[in-house]
Amino acid sequence: MKVAVMGYGTIGSGVVEVLRINKDRIAERAGEPVEVKYVLDLREFPGDPMEDKIVHDYQVIANDPEVGIVVETMGGVEPAFTFVKAMLEAGKQVTTSNKALVAAKGAELIRIAREKNVNFQFEASVGGGIPIIRPLNCCLTADEIEEITGILNGTTNYMLTKMSEEGAEFEDVLKDAQAKGYAEKDPTADIEGHDPCRKIAILTSLVCGRQVDFEDIHCEGITKISATDIKYAKAMNRSIKLLASSRKVGESYVAMVAPFLLPQTHPLCNVNDVFNGVFVHGNVLGDAMFYGSGAGKLPTASAVVADIVDMAKHQNVNIVIDWKEEKMELLDYKDCTNVFFVRTAASKADAEKVFGKVTYVEAGISGEIGFTTEAMTEGEFETKAEELGILNRIRLA
Amino acid sequence: MKVAVMGYGTIGSGVVEVLRINKDRIAERAGEPVEVKYVLDLREFPGDPMEDKIVHDYQVIANDPEVGIVVETMGGVEPAFTFVKAMLEAGKQVTTSNKALVAAKGAELIRIAREKNVNFQFEASVGGGIPIIRPLNCCLTADEIEEITGILNGTTNYMLTKMSEEGAEFEDVLKDAQAKGYAEKDPTADIEGHDPCRKIAILTSLVCGRQVDFEDIHCEGITKISATDIKYAKAMNRSIKLLASSRKVGESYVAMVAPFLLPQTHPLCNVNDVFNGVFVHGNVLGDAMFYGSGAGKLPTASAVVADIVDMAKHQNVNIVIDWKEEKMELLDYKDCTNVFFVRTAASKADAEKVFGKVTYVEAGISGEIGFTTEAMTEGEFETKAEELGILNRIRLA
Numbered sequence: 001m002k003v004a005v006m007g008y009g010t011i012g013s014g015v016v017e018v019l020r021i022n023k024d025r026i027a028e029r030a031g032e033p034v035e036v037k038y039v040l041d042l043r044e045f046p047g048d049p050m051e052d053k054i055v056h057d058y059q060v061i062a063n064d065p066e067v068g069i070v071v072e073t074m075g076g077v078e079p080a081f082t083f084v085k086a087m088l089e090a091g092k093q094v095t096t097s098n099k100a101l102v103a104a105k106g107a108e109l110i111r112i113a114r115e116k117n118v119n120f121q122f123e124a125s126v127g128g129g130i131p132i133i134r135p136l137n138c139c140l141t142a143d144e145i146e147e148i149t150g151i152l153n154g155t156t157n158y159m160l161t162k163m164s165e166e167g168a169e170f171e172d173v174l175k176d177a178q179a180k181g182y183a184e185k186d187p188t189a190d191i192e193g194h195d196p197c198r199k200i201a202i203l204t205s206l207v208c209g210r211q212v213d214f215e216d217i218h219c220e221g222i223t224k225i226s227a228t229d230i231k232y233a234k235a236m237n238r239s240i241k242l243l244a245s246s247r248k249v250g251e252s253y254v255a256m257v258a259p260f261l262l263p264q265t266h267p268l269c270n271v272n273d274v275f276n277g278v279f280v281h282g283n284v285l286g287d288a289m290f291y292g293s294g295a296g297k298l299p300t301a302s303a304v305v306a307d308i309v310d311m312a313k314h315q316n317v318n319i320v321i322d323w324k325e326e327k328m329e330l331l332d333y334k335d336c337t338n339v340f341f342v343r344t345a346a347s348k349a350d351a352e353k354v355f356g357k358v359t360y361v362e363a364g365i366s367g368e369i370g371f372t373t374e375a376m377t378e379g380e381f382e383t384k385a386e387e388l389g390i391l392n393r394i395r396l397a
Numbered sequence: 398m399k400v401a402v403m404g405y406g407t408i409g410s411g412v413v414e415v416l417r418i419n420k421d422r423i424a425e426r427a428g429e430p431v432e433v434k435y436v437l438d439l440r441e442f443p444g445d446p447m448e449d450k451i452v453h454d455y456q457v458i459a460n461d462p463e464v465g466i467v468v469e470t471m472g473g474v475e476p477a478f479t480f481v482k483a484m485l486e487a488g489k490q491v492t493t494s495n496k497a498l499v500a501a502k503g504a505e506l507i508r509i510a511r512e513k514n515v516n517f518q519f520e521a522s523v524g525g526g527i528p529i530i531r532p533l534n535c536c537l538t539a540d541e542i543e544e545i546t547g548i549l550n551g552t553t554n555y556m557l558t559k560m561s562e563e564g565a566e567f568e569d570v571l572k573d574a575q576a577k578g579y580a581e582k583d584p585t586a587d588i589e590g591h592d593p594c595r596k597i598a599i600l601t602s603l604v605c606g607r608q609v610d611f612e613d614i615h616c617e618g619i620t621k622i623s624a625t626d627i628k629y630a631k632a633m634n635r636s637i638k639l640l641a642s643s644r645k646v647g648e649s650y651v652a653m654v655a656p657f658l659l660p661q662t663h664p665l666c667n668v669n670d671v672f673n674g675v676f677v678h679g680n681v682l683g684d685a686m687f688y689g690s691g692a693g694k695l696p697t698a699s700a701v702v703a704d705i706v707d708m709a710k711h712q713n714v715n716i717v718i719d720w721k722e723e724k725m726e727l728l729d730y731k732d733c734t735n736v737f738f739v740r741t742a743a744s745k746a747d748a749e750k751v752f753g754k755v756t757y758v759e760a761g762i763s764g765e766i767g768f769t770t771e772a773m774t775e776g777e778f779e780t781k782a783e784e785l786g787i788l789n790r791i792r793l794a
Contacts, residue, residue: 018539018681021680021681022539022540022541022680022681025540025541026538026539028606028719029538029719030538031717123536129679129681129682129683129685130685131532131536131537131685134532134535134536135528135531135532135536138531138535138703138707139520139528139531139532139703140528140699140703141423141426141427141702141703141706141707142415142419142423142698142699142700142701142702142703142705142706143419143422143699144419144422209425264667265669267667267688269667270661270664270666270667272662275684282526282699283418283419284415284418284419284526284695284696284698284699284702285526285689285690285695285696285699285700286526286689286690286693286695286696287672287688287689287690288526288527288528288687288688288689288690289686289687289688289689290685290686290687290688291664291684291685291686291687291688292682292683292684292685292686293682293683293684293685296683298681298682298683299681299682299683301539301681302537302539302540302679302681302682303539303682304539305538305539305681306535306536306537306538306539308539309538309539310535310538313717317714320428320710322425322426
């Protein structure tokens, strides 16, 4: 099996490395040796073992009938989409680690793959090395998935873990994460939640079988989380985690990305550092959770290569993925019910006047009070919060 | 798709129930409606919705060309093996939840299925509802799996959790577990570790591609764990869990079922109550963990029905499972290296004379001392333990 890798960055070079490290095992599993024939990149790589395989024109790959599987690890929607579409139309199978591409064009590329009797797979696009796409598609098929909730961004999970362990402030842990290479120079996609938002859009699409647009998902990042919030969390014996979550409500879904306060009994509560976890609740399965390395060169490459093996075993057989292009209209998150932890400089009397029954949380912070509310809709909460005037609020999971 | 269920006990009736509850979703996923045509059982079930479908002779099922998939939920090796073999030879696909059958005859039934171009699947035989068999076979294919360790028995995990939370003694929590229906009247298979031993034999066979006999695996139960051990565990900030574990050593594996002391940072440490968890370490993936309901009617049935859906999608296509009949000779567990926690009535001076450098654990227990050893082989440890005279010992994970 001859493979081409498009994009020789961290993940692309990881794929080449995994194919080399576990060559024999992979050949055994795939039923034949898997060999890289081309690496597409704008750059040259003098001295690199792949030096002779570098090409700059994707048409070279599309036009070579010997290439059966193409790996897309370029990132971004374009030109990745144009290249991937061309590969599928040329009858090649494609695997990608590119969440932006899958979130935007997944349904269309799945349809094209089906029409061409090839496969388009994307295990590495969510949760890095954690098997979650294939389990959703092939394992949890007896269930109605009523909830899927993930810690899907390693950078922010590292930061929140660090804040919790050291009592540090957001700005300081961000600098530390940047120094360690976990966070990028422009950390917006991570800290504002855009990255997990695309990932939960992909997972929700797979769960409901229709297109969920990430733009429709209410998305909050972790920039408002402070050392003071962490103190209150500890007083509640809870952890603050950035969750990307979808819940089935009637025939539709409500989805959200936001920080939540998790109790110790929640399976995601102990997912720390750069690790990711995906919690699933099925109507007959009950609770399940998948945990592992959500990013990183080799773990992510491991998921890409698992796709290669699966596709090598399914030549000329389309593996049905139930994700239609028809759009799923999500419910308005404002109708979604939550319990809120609130910090305010207002008095207890005012807090109770506005919110009714509240439960105070004592964390030894002066000049403010902290309390949890009863369950109420997001819309109701916003009205009340505006009336009272608040310092911050975090939802309880 | 017409299905027959052999064995109308807890799991068998659960399968019928799941097929009914999620009928439409399952039909969509399987590509056609899935309908139960026969239920094989020795008993009659007057008044049951399946009453008219009960048959007593498995040949009725084997000889009906309309039946495409057979579910085996009888338990035990015989007559389950005879029936399953007959079904495969009649060209039917089979799924089973029966760990005893899979541990003893898995490789042979996989070979027969391949020869007949049908499938033999067994997702529910390990970890109940947790997807682990199919992920090992289809998802973690890019990796050399260097370790697979599970909490694979819900009954003993419930008991250990209860002992830890309440400081109760073994005999008392056993009675409670029996009263709640988690433990059987004869609890031997659970508390002596025979059940997780068969399960780790199955997982290790899948990881190495060869037959691992459960009789070759060193197996200890939880009967020697006392409230005093739990106190020491708390002093070490660790949890005691019954682990079933395999590690790759050179070209072979060493496997063991025994209680271990886990640190809070271990992904299995917070798997509590009747839940199961499977930890996997791959050479490129790193750490991963799968968590969920390890037993119970509907979760286990969910896994069986997922097999039905997968097989309905793979009619006349054999899904390769790499588990050959050739036997894998496990390494002698006595050569395996561990760190041990030891309790003894001997003096500190004697403990140090025998074990050299030790680290004492203070749990306020009078008349004895507790300490952890340096890493040493099981064989070395046994010699030293005999020399010193010990009250109990638990390995550290």
